[in-house]
Amino acid sequence: MRAGAAIAAVKRRSASRASTLYLFALPATLLFVVFIAYPILWVAGQSLYSGTTDGRAIFAGFANYKTILGDPTFWIVVRNMVLWGVITIPVQMLIGGLLAYFIERHTHALRGFFRTMFFLPVVTSVSVISLVWVQIYAPYYGIAQEYLKHVGIIMTTSPIGDPKTAIYALIIVNIWQWTGFSMLMYIAGMANLPSEVLDAARIDGARGWRLAVHVIVPMLSPATKSLLLLGVIGTLQTFPIVHLMTGGGPNRASEVFGTFIFKQSFVLGDTASGAALSVIVLVTALVLSLVQIALLGARLSPAGKEQP
Amino acid sequence: MRKMLFLATTILAAALYSASANAEQKEVTVWSWFVQSTMEKSIAAFEKAHPDIKVKYTYYNYSPEYITALKAAAASGSLPDVIGLQPGSLTQQYRENLEAVNERAAKEWGDKWAEKVFPVNRKQMLMGNPKGDENYYIIPQESQVLCIWYNRKIFEKLNLSVPKTYADLKAAAKALTDNGYIPMFQGAADGWQNENVFLMLANQFSAGIVDKAQAGETPWTAPELVAAMKAWKGLFDDGIFQQGALGAHAYPTGAQLFAQGKVGMMALGSWWMQESKFPPPLSEFVQNMDGFDFFYLPPVKDGNSASPPVGGIDIGYGLTKNGGKNPEAWTFLAELTNGVGLQEALNDLNDLPAFEGNSPKGDITDHVKEMSARFMADLPKAENQRFASPAVAEALDNALAGVAAGSTEPEAALAAVQAASEKALAAK
Structure with missing residues (x-):
């Protein structure tokens, strides 16, 4: 009984320790998501669209990639x-x-x-x-x-x-x-x-x-x-x-x-x-x-x- | 307790006063690449005339800072009230973010206001608009005329006169080179300076041909444009431009050497007069523009005339959708382009006005007045300098560099411009 209580206490402590560690990682993770991951995903999304003269964006699939790869430059x-x-x-x-x-x-x-x-x-x-x-x-x-x-x-x-x-x-x-x-x-x-x-x-x-x-x-x-x-x-x-x-x-x-x-x-x-x-x-x-x-x-x- | 009450009342009164002061003074935000010192004078004059409006100006270098800042701000909907623009491609890129200013301008300056804008500027204001869209999204502030500036003191010392023929130009370049001067400084690493010289040449072979080619009415491979491209190559091969011009920049290198009296000629424009208004120390050549005068490129082929004036809008301003919600933004834009703000820019000799009836005032010598008057007389008949499509301008820049370097033949280079032009016209 006493051993079980001790194990439970250790588990509680380690769960609390893990959540504290996650909390420490949160600011860096947030910065990464806002300033790195989101812009990368946004740019990747933009690469699948092409603009029209009236400012609309239409889905173009991989057409932009095809055009780029076909450009001698x-x-x-x-x-x-x-x-x-x-x-x-x-x-x-x-x-x-x-x-x-x-x-x-x-x-x-x-x-x-x-x-x-x-x-x-x-x-x-x-x-x-x-x-x-x-x-x-x-x-x-x-x-x-x-x-x-x-x-x-x-x-x-x-x-x-x-x-x-x-x-x-x-x-x-x-x-x-x-x-x-x-x-x-x-x-x-x-x-x-x-x-x-x-x-x-x-x-x-x-x-x-x-x-x-x-x-x-x-x-x-x-x-x-x-x-x-x-x-x-x-x-x-x-x-x-x-x-x-x-x-x-x-x-x-x-x-x-x-x-x-x-x-x-x-x-x-x-x-x-x-x-x-x-x-x-x-x-x-x-x-x-x-x-x-x-x-x-x-x-x-x-x-x-x-x-x- | 009484002390506490007094303190609280004082703080409250101060906060209320500050809030009311802020409410009284309205703000206009402006972004541009326009010379900061001159803009500050224009803003000071505006704020004196409109004490209830505060203008917050942010200066950027044109490339890459300004164009990247505009792009980011447009994407996030945070453009300032007023933005500096060039006609054609830059204005068109932001057309969706700009207010059409026709009605505001008519209310400000009368129904026939557009007729007071020089014809070449008017044409450029509509450049690149979709078919049927007669709205103006840019109000020009200043105009320019392209020309060949020369150092008249060096010319006098070497007994040279203003070249009237291509043979004269070659002889002048040779004399300058033989005497240790740079003949004609070309910053051929800069696309804009190459475009300017090519426009001088092309309009010499057939006035207005570049506009026709832009509109798809004449192919870029037309014989006149091929001849202009060959003449362009000739300027390098015949020693008119300095050796190694393709690796040189007009600013700051060329301009500094020209101002210091180490260069005989340079293809620039009416804006060069402002050098004389920069803070001292100024060279003996730049002081009151004593050392400088200008001419138009002489005929490069028998039967041609000298290049006609080429030019148009130097800089203009647009009212953004955000600025459309701020009534003071238009007030500022109007004063900047055709009011107290413009007058300050003209007095600083920044460039020529875009609206008729304006001229520089103040401490200006007779020589500068005379040159300014010559430019103003030529402005109404100037050929268009601007490109509606950035892709066509880019293709022409590459064609000019390729031909100058000898890596592309004129016909092939212009065929590439034609391809870019067809693509741009098809997308429209």
């Missing part, structure tokens, strides 16, 4: 996004990792200065960055031209004004802006490396390049995985730098998902195809994230635990 965007991800993510990781290694291992008094300098572009306004880089790229009177003329190079076109080079010119700006972030992630990763492992490796004769490649790089894999995941999501979210520097031109050569959605929805007023494009981006981001988690595991920070 969509495939230019896909090509640009692949190039963006394939180039920016590894290059940023590589340069960011090297910077972190040299700053952490070979600078002492000026460590803070170098960290700040390389991180500065990350916190600089995109408007400022785009203005400066448009001037750097300008032939004839541009900043790069001022230096290049000393070695006999005359720029005849702007890299962002040529359909063949525009996307690469923008990728360079993006790498310049975000490498500092990769550097910071690797610095944080290095700070968490267990010193006993490094000491043991040194005792075993690992030095310099060998220590870096065979000990430090593998131990920094959580930071690398985080950068990979953030890089893919960041690629799909690209908008301001392209909008401000080329507007997706010339002749749509540097169009990315962000500028394409913006044009369809706000410039052309075709919110239905803008919504369809947004859903495509969302699904792509979701699939890519799940694939990465499945392939690389979910341990994305040095403190994180490997998922079984």
Whole structure:
């Protein structure tokens, strides 16, 4: 009898504890539902309708998706996004990792200065960055031209004004802006490396390049995985730098998902195809994230635990 | 107790006074991308004339901030009372959220009020309306005329005169380049500046042809438009525009270089005069517009005439459905477009008026007055600058960029514009 009462009391306590926990989760859940889940569902719903000239919306099924997939611009965007991800993510990781290694291992008094300098572009306004880089790229009177003329190079076109080079010119700006972030992630990763492992490796004769490649790089894999995941999501979210520097031109050569959605929805007023494009981006981001988690595991920070 | 009673009475009296003050002063909300400093002067003049009305103005950059804010507000039914508009596509996107202003305007300015609006503006006010809809959803505030501005001090220094032929224009561009100046700055990364130059060219080959193509009366692949597209490419190939123009922006880069005296010519419009009213320090060229004058693009082919004036509404305003419920909103809109508010904008040389009978007053030099008078004389005969369909404008922007870059032939580029035009006309 006494044991039964005790069990009942424990059950009551755990039920009360569970409801308290649900209560704690409620604000976050509400915020998620109002600001994330509902807008996603609303946009997904909009993508199945098309507008008429008198402002009515008629059900169109998957017609908007069909139109988007048949639009040659969509495939230019896909090509640009692949190039963006394939180039920016590894290059940023590589340069960011090297910077972190040299700053952490070979600078002492000026460590803070170098960290700040390389991180500065990350916190600089995109408007400022785009203005400066448009001037750097300008032939004839541009900043790069001022230096290049000393070695006999005359720029005849702007890299962002040529359909063949525009996307690469923008990728360079993006790498310049975000490498500092990769550097910071690797610095944080290095700070968490267990010193006993490094000491043991040194005792075993690992030095310099060998220590870096065979000990430090593998131990920094959580930071690398985080950068990979953030890089893919960041690629799909690209908008301001392209909008401000080329507007997706010339002749749509540097169009990315962000500028394409913006044009369809706000410039052309075709919110239905803008919504369809947004859903495509969302699904792509979701699939890519799940694939990465499945392939690389979910341990994305040095403190994180490997998922079984 | 007496103290408590006194305190309570005081608080109650203050609350009542505040409530009555708020009730007396009515508010009008306005959103636009219009220059904030000039709008503040217009609002101050309005509030002086109507002390019982308070205007709350929210300034946005045009793109992306303004157009995204409008879209979100329209979707949630929270548009302000008055919104800044461009004729054609922007007005049409919000037509369902706007009040037709015909009756209010007739009551304010008389039955024949529309005749006081310059013809090109009147045409643009109806642009894109469904067939049979003669309502006005936009009241224009300011007009503009497109032209080629040139730095007359640099021209004088290099012994150059205003180009009368294409050969003159090429020679002037060469002389400017040889002397270290940018010949004609084109911000060809901006679709709007490319459209403006193309309109100058197209109307030179056949006045009004772009309007006919928009209406489906002439194909975009017509020989005159193909010739205009080839002439457009020629401006890049012949060194009229600066090298690398396709990657350049008219604002702020081009405008700053032009104001600093590093550029010989630039295709802009009557709004350039306002540079002289910006806060100091101003360059010797911009001061009182001493360094600048304008001309129209000379004939690019034997047998052509110089480009006719092209222009129309610079900015207009619409009364939203929310504003329709607020009587003070129309009062403000009327004063802003053809009253004390407009006068302040004109005095600031923001641009030309949209209604006849208005002119800038105050501290303006004879040189500026003379240029303003020339623009005003040309405005009544201006060709239309605006596009009814954003999809057609977008297709033309892409065509112009593709041809300029050499990645598309003029005929193929215009065929793409024709396809976009047919689609837009079919949807209407």
